[in-house]
Amino acid sequence: MNTLQQNFATEPERFELASSPIHKFDLARRDFFKLLGAGVAVFVVAKDALAEQETPAGSRSFHNEELPKEITSWLHVGEDGVVTGFTGKAEVGQNIRTSISQTIADELRVPFESLRLVMADTSLTPFDAGTFGSRTTPTMTPQFRRVAEAARNLLIGVAAKEWNVASEGLVAADAKVTDPVSKRSLSYSELARGKTLAQNLPAEDPVTPATEWKVAGKPLPKVDGRAFVTGSHRYASDIHLEGMLFGKVLRPPSFGATLASLNDGAAKAISGVTVVRDGDFAGVTAPSAHEAQKALDAIRAQWKEVPQVSSKEIYSYLKKNAEPSSNERFRHQEGSVEDGLAAAAHHLETTHNVAYIAHAPLEPRAAVAQWIAGKLTVWTGTQRPFANRDELASVFHLPESSVRVIVPDTGAAYGGKHTSDAAIEAARLAKAAGKPVKVVWTREEEFTWAYFRPAGVIEVKSGITQDGKLTAWEFHNYHSGMSGIETPYDVANQHTEYHQVPLVLRSGSYRGLAATANHFARESHMDGLAHVAQMDPLEFRLKNLSDQRVRAVLQAAVKSFGWPRKKTQPGQGFGLACGFEKGSYVATCAEVTVNRSSGDVRVVRAVEAFECGAIINPDGLRNQVVGAIIQGLGGALFEAVEFENGRITNPHFATYRVPRFRDVPEIEAVLLDRKDIPSAGAGETPIMAIAPAIGNALFDATGVRLNNLPLVPNGLRAP
Amino acid sequence: MPKTLEIEVNGKRYPVNYPPDTPLLYVLHDELGLTGTKYGCGEGQCGACTVLIGGSPRRSCQISVSAAAAKPITTVEGLEKEGKLHPVQQAFLDAGAFQCAFCTSGMVMSGVALLQTNANPKREEIVQFLQGNVCRCGTHPRAIEAVEHAAKLMQERAR
Numbered sequence: 001m002n003t004l005q006q007n008f009a010t011e012p013e014r015f016e017l018a019s020s021p022i023h024k025f026d027l028a029r030r031d032f033f034k035l036l037g038a039g040v041a042v043f044v045v046a047k048d049a050l051a052e053q054e055t056p057a058g059s060r061s062f063h064n065e066e067l068p069k070e071i072t073s074w075l076h077v078g079e080d081g082v083v084t085g086f087t088g089k090a091e092v093g094q095n096i097r098t099s100i101s102q103t104i105a106d107e108l109r110v111p112f113e114s115l116r117l118v119m120a121d122t123s124l125t126p127f128d129a130g131t132f133g134s135r136t137t138p139t140m141t142p143q144f145r146r147v148a149e150a151a152r153n154l155l156i157g158v159a160a161k162e163w164n165v166a167s168e169g170l171v172a173a174d175a176k177v178t179d180p181v182s183k184r185s186l187s188y189s190e191l192a193r194g195k196t197l198a199q200n201l202p203a204e205d206p207v208t209p210a211t212e213w214k215v216a217g218k219p220l221p222k223v224d225g226r227a228f229v230t231g232s233h234r235y236a237s238d239i240h241l242e243g244m245l246f247g248k249v250l251r252p253p254s255f256g257a258t259l260a261s262l263n264d265g266a267a268k269a270i271s272g273v274t275v276v277r278d279g280d281f282a283g284v285t286a287p288s289a290h291e292a293q294k295a296l297d298a299i300r301a302q303w304k305e306v307p308q309v310s311s312k313e314i315y316s317y318l319k320k321n322a323e324p325s326s327n328e329r330f331r332h333q334e335g336s337v338e339d340g341l342a343a344a345a346h347h348l349e350t351t352h353n354v355a356y357i358a359h360a361p362l363e364p365r366a367a368v369a370q371w372i373a374g375k376l377t378v379w380t381g382t383q384r385p386f387a388n389r390d391e392l393a394s395v396f397h398l399p400e401s402s403v404r405v406i407v408p409d410t411g412a413a414y415g416g417k418h419t420s421d422a423a424i425e426a427a428r429l430a431k432a433a434g435k436p437v438k439v440v441w442t443r444e445e446e447f448t449w450a451y452f453r454p455a456g457v458i459e460v461k462s463g464i465t466q467d468g469k470l471t472a473w474e475f476h477n478y479h480s481g482m483s484g485i486e487t488p489y490d491v492a493n494q495h496t497e498y499h500q501v502p503l504v505l506r507s508g509s510y511r512g513l514a515a516t517a518n519h520f521a522r523e524s525h526m527d528g529l530a531h532v533a534q535m536d537p538l539e540f541r542l543k544n545l546s547d548q549r550v551r552a553v554l555q556a557a558v559k560s561f562g563w564p565r566k567k568t569q570p571g572q573g574f575g576l577a578c579g580f581e582k583g584s585y586v587a588t589c590a591e592v593t594v595n596r597s598s599g600d601v602r603v604v605r606a607v608e609a610f611e612c613g614a615i616i617n618p619d620g621l622r623n624q625v626v627g628a629i630i631q632g633l634g635g636a637l638f639e640a641v642e643f644e645n646g647r648i649t650n651p652h653f654a655t656y657r658v659p660r661f662r663d664v665p666e667i668e669a670v671l672l673d674r675k676d677i678p679s680a681g682a683g684e685t686p687i688m689a690i691a692p693a694i695g696n697a698l699f700d701a702t703g704v705r706l707n708n709l710p711l712v713p714n715g716l717r718a719p
Numbered sequence: 720m721p722k723t724l725e726i727e728v729n730g731k732r733y734p735v736n737y738p739p740d741t742p743l744l745y746v747l748h749d750e751l752g753l754t755g756t757k758y759g760c761g762e763g764q765c766g767a768c769t770v771l772i773g774g775s776p777r778r779s780c781q782i783s784v785s786a787a788a789a790k791p792i793t794t795v796e797g798l799e800k801e802g803k804l805h806p807v808q809q810a811f812l813d814a815g816a817f818q819c820a821f822c823t824s825g826m827v828m829s830g831v832a833l834l835q836t837n838a839n840p841k842r843e844e845i846v847q848f849l850q851g852n853v854c855r856c857g858t859h860p861r862a863i864e865a866v867e868h869a870a871k872l873m874q875e876r877a878r
Contacts, residue, residue: 092819093818093819093820093821093856094818095818221812221815222815222817225812225815225817226804226812228817228820228823229804229808229809229811229812229817229823229827230755230795230796230798230799230804230808231753231754231755231756231794231795231796231823231824232755232796233820234754235754235757235821237757237758238748238754240749240752240754246749288737288738288741288745288749288750289745289749290737290738290740290741290742290745291738359855360855361819361821361855362757362759362765362767362819362821362822362853362854362855363757363759363819363821364758364759409819410819411757411819411820411821412818412819412821412855412856414855440758442761443759443760443761443762443764443765619815623815623818623856623858623861624818626857626858626860626861627818627856627857627858628857629857630857630859631855631856631857652760652762652764653760653762653764653765653853654762654764658853658855659857659859660850660851660853660859661845661846661847661849661850661852661859661862661863662846662847662850664846664857664859664860667860
């Protein structure tokens with residue numbers, strides 16, 4: 001195992017990274033106003049348990065005693081009427097820049113257009129553990145509601161003082177405060193003029209109920225849309241600094257290999273090229289990316305390789321190397337599975353293998369690093385700007401205050417951009433070159449040296465009565481993770497357990513984490529049980545399901561899909577699956593056709609019902625849900641990272657197949673808006689049910705039960 | 720002294736200082752600062768670097784700047800005319816046909832290329848034409864809608 005892998009082995013949620021313990025917020029209160037001019041500012045202070053999870057308590061130093069110790073977000077209303085929100089969260093395509101702006105505008109009572117959001121800049125925004133785990137919507141939007149409400153009340157107070165009336169009767173709307181009695185009004189910009197008012201407040205629940213939202217809850221278009229269609233938005237990989245060089249890093253031929261010797265004579269001979277060697281790290285800088293690549297290719301290196309596990313033996317390896325489960329939190333037990341199995345009329349046992357898959361964000365890992373007077377600034381696409389800052393500070397032995405990480409809105413992540421590799425590489429090369437350096441990973445590097453959604457083996461054993469009631473449920477997940485491991489079905493006797501295995505490939509977070517694997521195993525197995533019980537898969541699920549929110553999405557999905565469907569052509573099949581995770585609920589129905597002579601498999605139609613409480617932006621949500629279905633289609637049907645002797649053997653889009661236009665079915669997303677329930681995140685859960693829905697539809701079409709992911713990497717030819 | 724290589728991009732001529740065998744993408748993106756053209760794979764497999772060369776869609780990562788120099792080049796930055804978006808850009812904006820939007824420039828350029836030769840494409844023709852453009856966020860259905868909508872916008876503008 002190499003060092004990078006070891007760094008990944010100590011996560012609490014295992015594949016979701018831990019938050020860093022100690023942070024310092026570098027701006028003093030007076031600096032906030034220096035930065036933005038006079039006005040009204042409100043800070044949200046972490047107090048509740050959720051916020052503490054985002055911003056762990058610890059010793060922090062501040063320049064100004066007045067500042068709250070744990071700011072998690074804040075807001076400024078300027079003299080020019082511009083409202084600026086500050087959050088450490090990053091925009092990676094999930095559209096939170098828009099949904100957070102809507103939330104602030106809604107609660108502050110200002111037009112959406114007057115909002116701007118400063119995100120993910122370690123010098124400007126409060127500490128944030130990272131943008132992952134579907135946490136932004138349930139934690140950050142309520143905080144901004146509180147902060148906006150407080151700012152609104154401050155402004156009302158200023159108006160009351162100005163007019164010498166009581167605050168109670170005054171009304172805030174359309175970015176102004178009005179006195180309905182005297183008909184006087186003052187705009188927020190007039191009220192903020194010349195003031196440096198600031199207030200701290202604890203983070204609590206939202207104040208305006210969803211039923212009264214005016215700006216939130218609407219399908220507003222994505223902020224900065226014009227910049228994306230004109231190509232003017234600058235991603236990290238588009239940042240260009242004066243005198244900047246381009247860097248490339250020498251990669252080992254296989255995982256775990258160490259550098260034995262290096263001959264850089266030919267590379268150094270190229271005009272403008274600098275070669276950097278530091279232990280096992282070697283890299284080059286050159287005036288252009290093309291010249292940097294040529295210089296890298298000219299380096300002759302000898303490596304000492306070590307034997308590595310290959311994909312053909314991975315599943316038996318994972319089973320064999322599982323650690324004895326001693327940790328209570330990996331285990332859940334109710335009743336006695338043994339008794340439940342003894343009482344059952346039918347039993348079923350299945351084993352499911354799930355392959356490693358890659359995130360393959362279209363913007364590869366990229367960073368631009370600049371050193372000025374011993375201080376480091378890095379622009380990079382990451383979900384964890386503050387962790388990147390801390391890692392850079394640690395690697396280069398700097399105080400955190402000497403490192404600034406800025407995250408421009410990023411070309412996707414899907415859980416794949418937690419690490420700071422490209423940032424460290426660019427900074428190391430820039431330090432040696434004495435000039436700013438940009439590093440953009442090649443697609444091959446991205447497929448090889450990033451990290452993967454972990455592979456896993458899942459074993460399920462169950463029993464049902466003659467009339468199809470679950471009596472026993474035993475579920476073991478080896479390696480892939482715990483997300484979505486609990487069954488939503490009613491079963492008195494159950495045992496679920498997660499078994500850790502030392503990492504083989506570098507593994508980390510991925511949209512939905514192991515919830516996709518666990519839902520695939522569970523929902524495929526449930527389908528198998530329905531078949532054993534000779535029941536309709538929907539009827540069988542409903543018979544064992546009392547969770548009303550799961551039932552609601554399931555019923556909404558089948559209604560739009562038209563379940564049960566009659567087959568109208570050979571090779572046609574229908575399947576469904578459902579579940580919940582991270583406070584949101586999903587049910588997916590799929591229609592497939594299989595040509596058994598060619599083996600060609602097509603997903604013709606997918607209907608997904610999704611519920612995540614009160615919807616903040618139905619248009620953005622629809623994009624996320626449809627996008628998750630399409631992305632999930634790849635892992636369901638054909639995506640798999642292949643590896644042999646420490647080498648990824650399919651590190652290109654030509655060999656690692658991702659969903660393309662021809663793979664995309666007709667898709668219908670049914671969004672259930674529960675205005676009575678606080679909003680949950682929606683980036684992950686919509687991906688969980690498509691794989692089992694397709695697998696179950698393939699069984700319906702062919703009678704062949706496919707228990708592994710991907711389902712049909714080589715099609716489904718009749719034997 | 721050898722004559723400096725020049726390329727014409729979006730109606731403007733630029734001298735090229737990068738070596739002549741440099742892929743056109745790097746010259747556009749890094750030397751000329753036309754960063755709308757994206758590196759997604761460098762292997763001609765994802766379409767993020769799509770530009771028009773002499774009006775035809777090409778993967779700019781797969782052609783050297785010297786080979787591309789003979790014909791005029793159009794990048795996404797060259798589509799907007801006098802502050803007015805190209806109908807394909809407008810249609811992508813109207814349809815909200817992007818999430819992370821890193822593929823958007825390439826999608827837009829492919830859409831422009833398709834509509835130049837086929838003013839009223841069928842859905843299957845759009846799918847076929849965009850097959851080489853990867854979108855990892857799964858915004859394909861809206862991209863298809865956007866191209867269909869753009870075809871209508873172009874017909875309206877032509878009237």
